[in-house]
Amino acid sequence: MGIQHVLAMFVSNVTPAIILAGAAGFGFGSNSPDFPELLYLIQMSMLFAGIATLFQTITLGPVGAALPIVQGTSFAFIPIMIPLVAGKGVDGLAALFAGVFLGGLFHALLGTVIGKIRFALPPLVTGLVVTMIGLALVKVGIEYAAGGVPLKAQGSEAYGDLASWSVALLVIVVTLGLKFFARGMLSISAVLIGIFVGYVYCILVGKLPVEAISGSWQNAAAFALPTPFKYGFEVSLAAVIGFCLMAFVSAVETVGDVSGITKGGAGREATDKEIAGATYADGVGTAIAGAFGGLPNTSFSQNVGLIAMTGVMSRHVVTIGAIFLIVCGLVPKIGGVIRTIPIEVLGGGVIVMFGMVVASGISMLSDVTWNRRNMVIFAVALSIGLGLQLEAMGTAPGGVDALQHLPETLRVLGASGILPAALIAIVLNLLLPEELAEESTEEVSGGLQGHGAGLRQKDGGH
Structure with a gap:
């Protein structure tokens, strides 16, 4: 059951690292000089998602909610991170991870006041922000599905060809088919299975040579520990301000997820202590990740849905999943295999995921x-x-x-x-x-009688 939680969030957890690497201009081939850096970013995404999840389930003093909350790399920060690293390669990472570290410390401090500032962040604000995050990312999904930014920059004829789109569309069709016509774990892991099917398809049609997979496996170490401040520490005011401001949005998202877990799994409202502890864990987990080259962490909503579906409220189940993530993060060979996923396959997956981010924002706005x-x-x-x-x-x-x-x-x-x-x-x-x-x-709706009360969700769902 712990592995179920990992399967539900695995793709979403490593995707931001791959997107960030693409924006920085890293080479994606196993023979690229940037290949070790790419593996390291994927490795840290898994490792610190697991560590941050342990903060939530086991707790450390006031840090953690003692609830089955799964932490993972946040999509919310990607639009802030991309301008910081765009085209800079490894040189842009020192300021990025210094911003993650300092922003994480600020995020942790929000745990002391989160109950008092929630009034300033109603569904009108949070729904708008989440919707815009999704809208900022959908362009990335289309670029990946068409063949990737490098092909586009080269003006290649291969960009947007039928071979690329057929892969992405296969992933989308399989994902949607499982999501709506399967039950249980097949439905929960629809994106992961869709990407796997696309991966196998690329091998069968020769788009992904088996030699590339074996080369990535062989070039990756069997075990590696994280390096503190591997890329240096460079304070950028834009990075620090950006991460601190986005921490408010992430904190409110976590409050919603904590409430969803206690309502769906225990039939009660979340306590102030649980909300504060979850926010502390968000910030502390992010700060520690930033110190070692990891990206900002937040609670994962898809795992809230899994708890509601199974009714299993045990935090120890999630602890087992966290340990599995930590083991994966210490074995770069796993990251090496993940990195061989063709960009078009990933494109099909992220089109669905980013679209769901937009849909989540619209769902929040329905409470307005x-x-x-x-x-x-x-x-x-x-x-x-x-x-x-x-x-x-x-x-x-x-x-x-x-x-x-x-x-x-x-x-x-x-x-x-x-x-x-x-x-x-x-x-x-x-x-x-x-x-x-x-x-x-009437004046602003062109005569369409958009009476807001009729648009409210009766169940107040998050």
């Missing part, structure tokens, strides 16, 4: 009463945030952009789009008078 006040807040925040995000994506390297006159730190933070949107939504939500909530929505 869509009156005039909330529609104005959402409209302004989304327009500015998504506009900045899309404009930055369309800027050629070395070209000008809408934020070129800002200091470099503010330029990096603004280009993510997510942080400006979150800040605008929080400020407007706190400042705009509630009287607007009583006014009709």
Whole structure:
């Protein structure tokens, strides 16, 4: 049952490391000089997901909720991380992991006040941010499915050809088929099985030579320990501010997951101690991961669903899964095999995963009463945030952009789009008078009678 939890989160856990490596410009072949760095990032993703999960299940003083919470690498931070490392190779990692470390310490401090700041982060704000995170990532999924960024940069005829798309579409079809027509573990592990089917297909059609797999296996060590501050320690103001601000979003997500576990598995509300302990574990796990070259950790919602489905509330089951992750993280050969997954196969998987991130954000927004006040807040925040995000994506390297006159730190933070949107939504939500909530929505909805009360979820699901 512990392995079930690992299967449910495994692909989502290692994918951010692979995306980050691609953004940094790492070579993906087993003969590439960047190959060891790629393995190390995958290895740390597994190792510190396991360690952070142990904090949650076993606890260490006030750190941890003593609940079956599975921790894993967070997608939420990817739009913040990509601008920090884009095209810089290994040189961009010192500032990145210093930001992860310091941001993790700040995240841990949120555990002392998380109960008091939740009022500033209602579903209107968190739903907007999660939706924008997904929208920022869907482009990555399409690029992977079409053959990867390197082929696109080269202007290759192979980019977007039928061979690439057939692989990605096979993964999507298998994933959806299992998700909706299978039951139990087959449904829970649909993305993992879909990627496995795509992997085997690539071997059968010759897209992935068996020699490449054996070469990756042979070139990876059988055992390796993490190295503290392997890439150095370089404090970047943009990195530190970005990780600290996104910590608020991650903390609120964890609060929702803790509540989902206690409601689904025990039929009760989460206690303040459990919420604070889970937030401490989020931050401490992230800080320790950053010190060794790991990425930010957060609770994984798919495992909350697994607990609700099985009804097994034992934290010791999740502890066993955490130990399995730690063992995987200490064996780079496992990372070597993961790295041989063709980019198109991964593309099919992440299209589904990133789409689910968007869907999760929309689900959160369904808890919002869509009156005039909330529609104005959402409209302004989304327009500015998504506009900045899309404009930055369309800027050629070395070209000008809408934020070129800002200091470099503010330029990096603004280009993510997510942080400006979150800040605008929080400020407007706190400042705009509630009287607007009583006014009709006709003026801003083009006559469509979008009465918000009818859009609320009766069960208040997260």
